[in-house]
Amino acid sequence: MNDSGVELLAADLSTDRLHAALRDPALASMNFLNEVASRFPEALSLAAGRPSEEFFDVDDLPRYLQIFCDYLAAEKGLDAERVRRTLFQYGRTKGIIHELLARNLACDEGIDVDPESIVVTVGCQEAMFLVLRALRTDERDVVLTVAPGYVGLTGAARLVDMSVRPVREHADGIDLDHLIEQIEAVRAEGKRPRAFYLVPDFANPSGASLELEDRQRLLAIAAEHDLLILEDNPYGLFQAEAGQRPPTLKALDPSGRVVYLGSLSKTCFPGARIGFVVADQRVAGANGESNLFADDLSKIKSMLTVNTPPVAQAIAGGKLLEHDCSLVKANTREIELYSRNLRLLLEGMDRRFPRGGDHQVSWNTPGGGFFVVVTVPFAADDAALEYGANKYGVLWTPMSHFYDGRGGENQLRLSVSVVSPDEIEAGLDRLAMLIADLSGKEASTH
Amino acid sequence: MNDSGVELLAADLSTDRLHAALRDPALASMNFLNEVASRFPEALSLAAGRPSEEFFDVDDLPRYLQIFCDYLAAEKGLDAERVRRTLFQYGRTKGIIHELLARNLACDEGIDVDPESIVVTVGCQEAMFLVLRALRTDERDVVLTVAPGYVGLTGAARLVDMSVRPVREHADGIDLDHLIEQIEAVRAEGKRPRAFYLVPDFANPSGASLELEDRQRLLAIAAEHDLLILEDNPYGLFQAEAGQRPPTLKALDPSGRVVYLGSLSKTCFPGARIGFVVADQRVAGANGESNLFADDLSKIKSMLTVNTPPVAQAIAGGKLLEHDCSLVKANTREIELYSRNLRLLLEGMDRRFPRGGDHQVSWNTPGGGFFVVVTVPFAADDAALEYGANKYGVLWTPMSHFYDGRGGENQLRLSVSVVSPDEIEAGLDRLAMLIADLSGKEASTH
Known part of the structure; x- marks a missing residue:
């Protein structure tokens, strides 16, 4: 070990001497989400927003x-x-x-x-x-x-x-x-x-x-x-x-x-x-x-x-x-797949959280795309995400990660792009159990 | 045409309201070199520094x-x-x-x-x-x-x-x-x-x-x-x-x-x-x-x-x-090609500008790579480049473009990467004529 060299170098390269973007909370937040996903590889993911892989073909x-x-x-x-x-x-x-x-x-x-x-x-x-x-x-x-x-x-x-x-x-x-x-x-x-x-x-x-x-x-x-x-x-x-x-x-x-x-x-x-x-x-x-x-x-x-x-x-x-x-x-096949998944997710939410129930759970109904936002009667934060991944085997994204500051504290994002119909059903069952748990209620499965 | 819209927009988007890098002379300099090359497509280019295309194969x-x-x-x-x-x-x-x-x-x-x-x-x-x-x-x-x-x-x-x-x-x-x-x-x-x-x-x-x-x-x-x-x-x-x-x-x-x-x-x-x-x-x-x-x-x-x-x-x-x-x-073939070209260029310069002559032309002898720098007894500037392209059909790069300020005023860069042996010979003949012309001498061809 070269004393002067290594020590000087360590002094030169320290985080506070590098560009401020490297200390940005947005980066830490993406890392956290990826890290949770990798720690629970067996969990059903309603978090991943990447496109469907069903139709990829190397040929x-x-x-x-x-x-x-x-x-x-x-x-x-x-x-x-x-x-x-x-x-x-x-x-x-x-x-x-x-x-x-x-x-x-x-x-x-x-x-x-x-x-x-x-x-x-x-x-x-x-x-x-x-x-x-x-x-x-x-x-x-x-x-x-x-x-x-x-x-x-x-x-x-x-x-x-x-x-x-x-x-x-x-x-x-x-x-x-x-x-x-x-x-x-x-x-x-x-x-x-x-x-x-x-x-x-x-x-x-x-x-x-x-x-x-x-x-x-x-x-x-x-x-x-x-x-x-x-x-x-x-x-x-x-x-x-x-x-x-x-x-x-x-x-x-x-x-x-x-x-x-x-x-x-x-x-x-x-x-x-x-x-x-x-x-x-x-x-x-x-x-x-x-x-x-x-x-x-x-x-x-x-x-x-x-x-x-x-x-x-x-x-x-x-x-x-x-x-x-x-x-x-x-994208004929992809458009059909995403539309079907979005419909299944919205229908699945309807069945589990019927209109007029006392569950205090609501969500929007997008006309397309990959994402639905659910509002819940508790803090849908990083702790809730980890708790749900560990206890119920389901992943989603705390909406607070999409605010540059405060916001979205009791909302979560669900994604339908890389899940099968069965995974949507099972994922929603698990999510419903997590929501019931954190709301202090009993889950209504489909 | 929407008057207010277009006029406001023109006011918003003006070069002095965009990042200073866009007014950098280095950019203008690259554009100038590309523009000269495109104006004289038939000129022999000892300017282009891209790699050889001889061995590319879509298969x-x-x-x-x-x-x-x-x-x-x-x-x-x-x-x-x-x-x-x-x-x-x-x-x-x-x-x-x-x-x-x-x-x-x-x-x-x-x-x-x-x-x-x-x-x-x-x-x-x-x-x-x-x-x-x-x-x-x-x-x-x-x-x-x-x-x-x-x-x-x-x-x-x-x-x-x-x-x-x-x-x-x-x-x-x-x-x-x-x-x-x-x-x-x-x-x-x-x-x-x-x-x-x-x-x-x-x-x-x-x-x-x-x-x-x-x-x-x-x-x-x-x-x-x-x-x-x-x-x-x-x-x-x-x-x-x-x-x-x-x-x-x-x-x-x-x-x-x-x-x-x-x-x-x-x-x-x-x-x-x-x-x-x-x-x-x-x-x-x-x-x-x-x-x-x-x-x-x-x-x-x-x-x-x-x-x-x-x-x-x-x-x-x-x-x-x-x-x-x-x-x-x-890169067996490429290494051989570039070495051969570099050797041919250096030998070609030796023949045209013999050591001890009164030509006041000198150059370095790199041990590899694509480039040789030639020092000449006149301003090797953009005007000389255009003159040579137009009158003698040869392209090279004024070294001044590689200085962020003053420097290289009587030097030029020659590249050997995308030329054939015949093009090197013909290119050097043309370059020798240009150098003789601008030095007020008669060219010595090979």
Whole structure:
């Protein structure tokens, strides 16, 4: 052991000499949840929010690659050497499946965008980082986000030292009056509200969606208060009943205020790590010139990951091409599975906690997506989670983990994405026993 | 057109309201070089530093995937469902080919590391970002880097608003006395020199390498001055003569001061976008606990890209496995090609600019890698580059682009990585004509 070396090194590398994001409670909270799950591997998990694994097939991968290569040759007119180069070499920073993503947005979401305004990213997480990095110039820049909200947004904000201000959700979506209050409060402090982040369809963790009128009002608020909207849409395609969902904010947006964040993690598969951002805003330069906001994001990306792995893009591109660029078509089986699971979960809750009973248990009824939020008459905290995992063999997620501060203390999130019908039934039985136990009542099983 | 909306938006999104990195000259400089190359597509390029494309084969990709799946099953004991999940699902933040990379470092570089200290990243660029993000806590943290140096390091530093201080190179490598001067100057300003970044083997852009004695002295300086060393090694395997290269700093490091940055872009292929960082330092926490620095980098990665695409890792992993985890073995043909090209370039320069002539042209003789630096008796600037591209059909890189400030004004970088022997000969003929023209002499062709 080299005394001086090791001791000096230990002095240099100590947590308080590293970036503050590493001491963020959000990180500790994710670690805690993963750690509980790993300590109770036999527990039934109504916590895991990853997509279904039922339809993954390793044999698909070479076929997707081939389909994409054929597209490069047939549609883009590349010879064999340039096809090879496209997959193997460094490439376009904004990506190589931008045209396919533009087709996808047109056919599945009614969103028409110039493919040049799309930046393909390493998951949606990188897209969030790029946008927040671009917008955060100094400590006065603030991003607003729905609470309860997606921890990834908060994490990206931490990495660029950007303040996050919460906006309340209520039973029917987002409290837009609170949004206005928060915008005004931020301005009153001499700060700049730059953007409002939300998942308008079947949000994680709440499952909530924004009504059409609220979408229109939100766009008007953004215009009036000079705010960008960051619309994240990972779950939109998984509606329980086709045709019930209002258009995306991006499709409704008259003035180009919406930056659209996309993820193929749920609609293609997470292991491709393909996300994207549509940033078709114009950015005014110093000398009367202007450029696409996407090109600024691309510059940042060139300093961060250079470009999204072309081989991963090719695999996602092949899957898109195989289904005429419709992810609705590509996800016929998944949409059916998630809808069925959501229905079974809601019916199962109805049977165990009948309306009008004295159980003091309530829940929302999302129109799609992976998640349902249950309100219980006790603290649904980390201790309750561990207690239930240990005594009843069931896992769920305390909603308090989705608040950057206080909130959700007596709520829990249930997820239906990676469970079978039998597991839903058994999981709800166990959950009902836990709820009865902690409420001091007897459980009503189905 | 919505007047209020569009006008307010234009006011909000203007370059001066976006992060300062977007106004960085380094970015403009890369754009300029790419733009010149695209304006003269017929010019012979001694500028492009990407790896050779000669051995890329699309048919390799499915085989690599299969080999990696077989490894998961046979060596890691995963059943078919878990193999599928490993490739398709979200996964371990630190990556899934860490054990293969550790084997590779052991067999190719004599570096022994715990696989847990490796974080697999989206190219080496993300690895640089993770390390600088961790180290930059406030405006007093400074990173030192060799000048001329790799623009990616400066780019990553810009994204975290970290000051970069240059350290001079001289003919035999790095000016370590200047390093000490710079460390002391930084401290004298009340700032903290946190790390020194360098490429000790066949650097980009200079081709220079650090002698063994200088490596040992550098490690001693780092220990004395409480500094981390960020060792980047993308070209080390491409030595012109096997066995000539001193050990890496990481292999020589007695006290764990070296954070090792790896890239498979040149040794596997760029389109996989696989890099990694070895961070086996211990970080002291608040309450007497400690953790691997790699685990802190992993936390930052979880907020940035979540994890490196498992499908891309699987492809790189398959290539590693196919060659017993030796990238020297995997690159037999490439090593031969780059060595031959480097030799041809140096011989070609010798013939055109004989020693003792009055041409005032000199160059270094790197022991490997992709790059040679030529000193000329005129300003090798952007105007000279455009002039040469237009009049003589030859491209090269002005060395001034690799300085974050002044430097390299009469030097140019030549690259041998993507040219054939004939292109080297013809390119040097054209370059000799340009040099003669701008020196006011007659060219001596081969």
